[in-house]
Amino acid sequence: MAGEAEELISIFRSQLILKRYDDSTLRVLHTIMHSKDVGLLLSVRSLVREILQSTAFESLKGVEVLEKTVEEKLQIIGFFVHAFALAGDVENSLALKYEALVLRDHVFVNSPHLQVSYDEWLKFAEDSLNNGFYLNAIQGYDHAVLSLQSTHPNHGVSCVQAHEVEEIKKLKDATRTLVTSQSVQAQTAIYLKKKAGQLSGGKDSKSLGPRHLASSLFRSGIKKHNLRKFEAFSEGKLPQNITQ
Known part of the structure; x- marks a missing residue:
């Protein structure tokens, strides 16, 4: 093969x-x-x-x-x-x-x-959100709102469109929360890594303490996740959410 x-x-x-x-x-x-x-x-x-x-x-x-x-x-x-x-x-x-x-x-x-239609921008935002690209999702939501508002520039948006704009804004606000949370988690990870390095500075680097065990489990989790994704590929399940 x-x-x-x-x-x-x-x-x-x-x-x-x-x-x-x-x-x-x-x-x-x-x-x-x-x-x-x-x-x-x-x-x-x-x-x-x-x-x-x-x-x-x-x-x-x-x-x-x-x-x-x-x-x-x-x-x-x-x-x-x-x-x-x-x-x-x-x-x-x-x-x-x-x-x-x-x-x-x-x-x-x-x-x-x-x-570009409103639905296309909304789908792009959803695909970005589902795959963890939150800033891209926010851009997609912004474009979706602009697309709705420009549909009938001389008559304004209808009641249905106004409702959709509000729903998109709610999604955008929720996504901003995810961005903030992601930033805090990243900063926390950097801090914990630094502290762990200070604590283990005087220890044998080959020692298998809790930090090393957690790291091994984390990498193992990623490996299993990747294997599941590749098994899906081998069965013919393509990522249609972003190819359509």
Whole structure:
């Protein structure tokens, strides 16, 4: 299977070099990411992410230099949104999704069919929230509100739309609370790590005290979580919430 994976990765890399940003290339990636060998899948996913990150950067930089049309830019960005999602790289997938939505928002005056709908912004916010990217979620909620308010600029929002705006603002406020909580937890973790280092400074670094045991359990928990995610990938369960 390792040899087959190497061959598929080589094909995938070649497709990217040839700038074939289409469904055929995504199908190759889909096959790569559905290995039933979890150990192999871990190393393959890491390699695929590296390939995608370097290729996406160069491709998007080339898009600006070649002055491609908006539709061509969106097609390339959309390809990488799907590719990163298939590779399990939610952060980069959502980042590029946001870039595509903003690009469409900037040009829809001249291309009405590219206008981003309220539902699209709301879905982006929900996907960001569900994956722990709270600041991105807040941006999505802001855009969703603006989209509603700009639907009928000369007549104002309807009662239904006003209710939706209030609900979004509640979600946004709740998300801000999560951001604050996350910040406090991060600061607390830094403080505890510093104190733990001071307390263990005079001890043998090879000692297996409670701090080391907790660290091992924490890493074990992450490993089990990742294994469950990869088992889901191998069964064909794709992260549809961000590819649609």
